Amino acid sequence: MNKVNNNLRHFLTLTDLSSDEFRQLIDRAIELKAIQHRGEIFEPLKNKVLAMIFEKSSTRTRVSFESGMAQFGGHAIFLSPRDSQLGRGEPIEDSAKVLSSMTDCIMVRTYEHEKIESLANHSSVPVINGLTDAVHPCQLLADMQTYFEQRGDIKGKTVTWVGDGNNMCHSYMHAAMLLGFRLNIACPEGFEPEQAFIDETSDHITITHDVTSACKNSDLIVTDVWASMGQEEEQKIREQAFSDYQVTTKLMALANDDALFMHCLPAHRGEEVSANVIDGSQSVVWDEAENRLHAQKALLEFLLLK
Ligand code: CP
Ligand code: NVA
Numbered sequence: 409m410n411k412v413n414n415n416l417r418h419f420l421t422l423t424d425l426s427s428d429e430f431r432q433l434i435d436r437a438i439e440l441k442a443i444q445h446r447g448e449i450f451e452p453l454k455n456k457v458l459a460m461i462f463e464k465s466s467t468r469t470r471v472s473f474e475s476g477m478a479q480f481g482g483h484a485i486f487l488s489p490r491d492s493q494l495g496r497g498e499p500i501e502d503s504a505k506v507l508s509s510m511t512d513c514i515m516v517r518t519y520e521h522e523k524i525e526s527l528a529n530h531s532s533v534p535v536i537n538g539l540t541d542a543v544h545p546c547q548l549l550a551d552m553q554t555y556f557e558q559r560g561d562i563k564g565k566t567v568t569w570v571g572d573g574n575n576m577c578h579s580y581m582h583a584a585m586l587l588g589f590r591l592n593i594a595c596p597e598g599f600e601p602e603q604a605f606i607d608e609t610s611d612h613i614t615i616t617h618d619v620t621s622a623c624k625n626s627d628l629i630v631t632d633v634w635a636s637m638g639q640e641e642e643q644k645i646r647e648q649a650f651s652d653y654q655v656t657t658k659l660m661a662l663a664n665d666d667a668l669f670m671h672c673l674p675a676h677r678g679e680e681v682s683a684n685v686i687d688g689s690q691s692v693v694w695d696e697a698e699n700r701l702h703a704q705k706a707l708l709e710f711l712l713l714k
Contacts, residue, residue: 417711418528418535420521422545422582423608429710430552430586436706437553437699444479444702451481452709457511458484460538461494461503463518464637468673469538469546472700473515476708485511504530513712519638534711536704541575541638542602547672548579549703552587554696555628558668563588565627568663570594570619571653571680572646573601576632576672581605584612594622596649619653626663630670631655631680647679655681660690668692 418424425433443450458477462470470486477484489495494503504527507514513534516524521542528535537545555562567584569577573595581601584591591613593601600606600615616622623629631653634646660669669681669691677683686693 415714416532416534417714418531419545419707419711420524420528420535420537421543422548422579422586424545425586427586427588430549430583433549433703433706433710434553434556436709437549437703438557440705440709441699441702450479452713453477453512454481456480456482456513456712458482458513458515458708459487459507459511460484460515461487461492461517462538463489463494463516464539466517466538468697468700469515469517472704473538476701476705480705480708482512500527501530503527504535505532508532513708536707536711539575541636543579543582544575544672545579545582546700546704546707547576548583549707550696550699551580551630551670551672552583553699553703554670554692555668557695557699558692559627559666562628564590566590566592566625567628567630568592568594568622568626570622570629570631570655570659571650572599572632572634572636573615574632574636576630577601578605580630581609581613585609588612590614592616592622592626594619594653596653599649619659620662623659623662626667628668628670629655629660629663632672633674633676634680650680654679655685657682657684657688660685660688670696673697 460473474484500523508531515536515538517538519541521540524537524540567589569580578601580591593615597617634650635643669685671693675686
C-alpha cells in the first residue's frame with residue numbers, strides 16, 4: 409500500500425517553486441555549505457532513502473545526490489536501465505508505485521519530460537528532475553547559489569546565454585522569470601528555445617542571433633555543450649552551426665568588468681568555450697559544480713521535511 413502524503417511536492421521544473429521558495433532554497437544552500445565546510449555533522453534525513461534513476465550518463469548529479477544523502481544521514485540507491493527492470497520494459501508508472509512504497513524520494517534523469525511527469529503522477533513520494541530533454545532545474549539552483557555568493561542578488565542583472573536553446577537554456581528562462589533578471593539568448597538560427605518556454609517567459613528574455621551585442625553589459629555569461637545527450641549523431645552539423653558561438657576572451661571583454669562565466673559541465677574546451685575563459689579568473693565553474701551538492705541538500709530538506 410502506498411503512503412498518503414497530503415503535502416506532496418515534486419520538483420520537475422523550477423516553476424514548481426515560487427520566487428520566495430527559490431530564494432529561500434538559495435539562502436539555505438549557503439547555510440548548509442557553511443555547516444559542511446565547518447565539518448559539523450548534520451543528519452536531518454536519518455533513515456531516509458533516495459532512489460535515483462539514471463537513463464542518461466552523469467557525474468555531478470549522481471555524486472552530489474549520493475553524497476548529499478550520505479551527509480544527511482540517509483542513503484541513496486543508483487538505478488540504471490542496464491541493470492534494473494526499467495531496461496526490460498517495466499512501465500515507469502509501475503516502477504513509480506513500487507519505488508514510492510520503499511523509498512522517501514525519487515530522482516530521475518531521462519529523455520522525454522512527459523516520462524517524469526507520468527512518474528510523478530504515480531508516485532506517493534516527491535520526484536526530483538535530475539535533467540530531461542526539456543529542463544535541468546537542479547543545475548539552476550546551484551548556478552543561482554553561485555551568483556548570489558559571488559555577487560549578491562541577481563534581480564535586475566543581465567545574463568547572456570550563448571549557444572543552444574536547450575534544456576539548460578529553458579531552465580535559465582524560468583530562473584529569469586522567478587528571480588527577475590534579464591536574459592539575452594544568443595543562438596544560431598534554427599537552435600532557438602522551444603516556443604512554449606518563449607511564450608511562458610517572453611517578458612524576461614530577448615532572443616538574438618547577434619552574439620556580440622548580446623554579451624555587451626552582461627553580468628553573467630553562460631554556455632553549454634553544442635550537442636546534448638541524445639544528440640550525439642548531430643555533433644558534426646552542430647559544430648558548423650555553432651562555430652561563431654564560442655565564448656572567448658573577446659566576448660567576455662564585451663561584458664561588464666565584474667562579469668562571471670558559468671558552464672554546467674561537462675565542457676568541451678575549444679568548442680563552446682575557449683580554455684582561457686573556462687580556466688580564467690572570471691570563471692566560477694568549480695564553485696558552480698560544488699554547489700550542486702549544497703543546493704540539492706537544501707532541496708531534499710525542503711521536499712522531505714516540510
Ligand atoms: N551538470 C551536470 O548535470 O553534470 P552531470 O551530467 O555530470 O550530472
Ligand atoms: N545540455 C546538456 C546538459 C548536461 C548536464 C545535456 O543535456 O546533455
